[in-house]
Amino acid sequence: MTSDIAETAPRRQKVQAAEVGTDILKGLAELAPATSLSRLAEHVGMPASKVHRYLQALIASGFAEQDPATNHYGLGQAALFVGLAALGRLDVVKVATPCLAELRDELNETCFLAVWGNRGPTVVHVEQAVRAITLVTQVGSVLPLLGSSTGLVFNAFLPDLETAPLREKELKAAGAPSPTTLQETVEAIRTTHLQSVHGLLMAGVNALSAPLFAAGGRLVGVITVVGAEPGFKAEPDGAAARRLLEGARLISARMGGEVL
Incomplete structure (x- = not known):
C-alpha cells in the first residue's frame, strides 16, 4: 500500500x-x-x-x-507545428464540403463528415436531404465507435492507442460485438474501405461510411450517407456505395492521400 x-x-x-x-x-x-x-x-x-x-x-x-x-x-516553433497539424485536420471540412453536397444531390440522402474528437467520432458538417435523419446527423453529434458505421471506420484505421479506451468501454456494453466479430469487421473495412450497417444505431436507419486519408496514409475523417428504409438500402455493392467511394477517393486525393 x-x-x-x-x-x-x-x-x-x-x-x-x-x-x-x-x-x-x-x-x-x-x-x-x-x-x-x-x-x-x-x-x-x-x-x-x-x-x-x-x-x-x-x-x-x-x-x-x-x-x-x-x-x-x-x-515557439514547436507550438506552431502542433497548431498547423490541427489546422491540417480541419482542412478536410473545406475539401469535403463540395463533394458531400454533390453526393446529397445525387443520392437524395443525408451525407455528413465526421472527424475524431476528444470524445470520439464527431459530426462536423452535414448536407441534409429532404427526408433528413436529424437525430444522428446534427453537427456536434458524437457517434459510438462500435455502434455506427462511422465509428467502425475510425476503429479500423486510427491508431489503436487513440481508439482503445473508447473501444474497451463499448465492448463491455450489452449487445457489443465479440472480439472475433469485431476483428473480422476491421479486416473487411481495411480491404474494402467501406462499412455498411442496417439499423445498428437506430432501427430503420441504414448507413454507408468511407474513410478519408491525407498524406502518409493518415486518417483525417469519415464520410457517411444515411437514410431510412425502405428508400435507402445501404447495399455495399450498390450504386450509392460506389458513388460514396468515388467521393472518398476524390477528397483523399485532394488531401494528398493515396487513391486506391
Missing part, C-alpha cells in the same frame, strides 16, 4: 504540471502574438514566479520563445 501511494504521488504531480503547462500555452495563444510575464500571469491566474518557471521549460522544449528586445513571450 505504501509503495502504491509513493508511486501515485509523482504521477499526480506530473499530471498537474502538464495541466499547468497547457494552461500557460493556452494563455500565450490567447494573448498572441506576444505578452509580458505580468500580463500572462494575471491572465492565467498564477503567481508570476510560477509562470516564469514553466515558461523556461516551454522555451527549452521549443513551445515558447522570448523576444530579447522586449522580453515578451510568445508561442
